[in-house]
Amino acid sequence: MLKIGITGGIGTGKTIVSRLFAVLGVPVYDAxxxxxxxxxxxxxxxxxxxxxxxxxxxxxxxxxxxxxxxxxxxxxxxxxxxxxxxxxxxVGTDFDVWAASHANKPYVLKEAALLFESESWRQLDEVITVSSPLELRIKRLLKRDTHRTEADIKAIMDRQLSEEEKMKRAQHIIYNDDKQLIIPQVLALHEQFSKAGA
Incomplete structure (x- = not known):
């Protein structure tokens, strides 16, 4: 069984992407x-x-x-x-116990905003980074988190690893930029992981 991480900065859409994998029957651990x-x-x-x-x-x-x-x-x-x-x-120990309970699946996903920062990528086989342009992320977050200002959002982003660094460290990138469809990207990775973990 493969253990795949999914990460991305605030507002990139990693939760949406994780939900798509869940719809395909993939167990998802929300860190x-x-x-x-x-x-x-x-x-x-x-x-x-x-x-x-x-x-x-x-x-x-x-x-x-x-x-x-x-x-x-x-x-x-x-x-x-x-x-x-x-x-x-x-949380790392909790994930190990959870993953063991899904050993019959070809792969599981661990969704975590701080996957690299927390070093939890080390217990995974591969990592997906969900990427999105900064302006689009801010626009989404202002709409979603109405209690936050743009300054609040930028302060959170400043505490996270940069988008470029997350992309560099990941084996796979899903682009959620309102130009490329995310479902075909998810389906392609699902097929790849299903074969590799079978």
């Missing part, structure tokens, strides 16, 4: 969603988060206070690095 689940349910990680960020990290009811945690790490690179260094290894 961002699973990271939230792991932070809630993994006891060892909960203890690490409490030790690193204090008792306000979780409410009295035991719920993760995401707003508090975001406030702690936003604009603080050291704290953000600490948070990622605690969460990413647990």
């Amino acid at each position: 961002d969603t699973r990271a939230k689940w792991v932070m809630h349910h993994n006891q060892a990680l909960r203890e690490e988060l409490l030790k690193a960020f204090g008792p306000a990290t979780f409410s009295d009811a035991g719920e993760l206070d995401r707003a508090y945690l975001a406030g702690m790490v936003f604009n603080n690179p050291q704290r953000l690095e600490l948070l990622n260094s605690l969460v990413h290894p647990h």
Whole structure:
């Protein structure tokens, strides 16, 4: 079974591309969603988060206070690095367990915005980067995330690996530029991975 990563900067459309693979019956692991689940349910990680960020990290009811945690790490690179260094290894283990449960499939996908930054590409066989022009990404995000300004979006982009670097490191690129159709690109890769992982 192949383990394929899918990444791309904010607003490139990696979630749309992942959904197309899911429609084709490919199991998709959404690293961002699973990271939230792991932070809630993994006891060892909960203890690490409490030790690193204090008792306000979780409410009295035991719920993760995401707003508090975001406030702690936003604009603080050291704290953000600490948070990622605690969460990413647990998510990596969670992915391994999840992937093993789909061993009967030719391949699985792991969707993660920070695939290269978190070093989680190392547990994968190949990586797809979804690419989109900057102006188009900003336009999409302003429409989708109405609470964000263009400055907010650019600040997020500045914290992510550049588009050029992600494209350079990937084995495959899907262009989501409103010029090339994405479905044929997905179908071509699906056929390739299905044969290689069979």
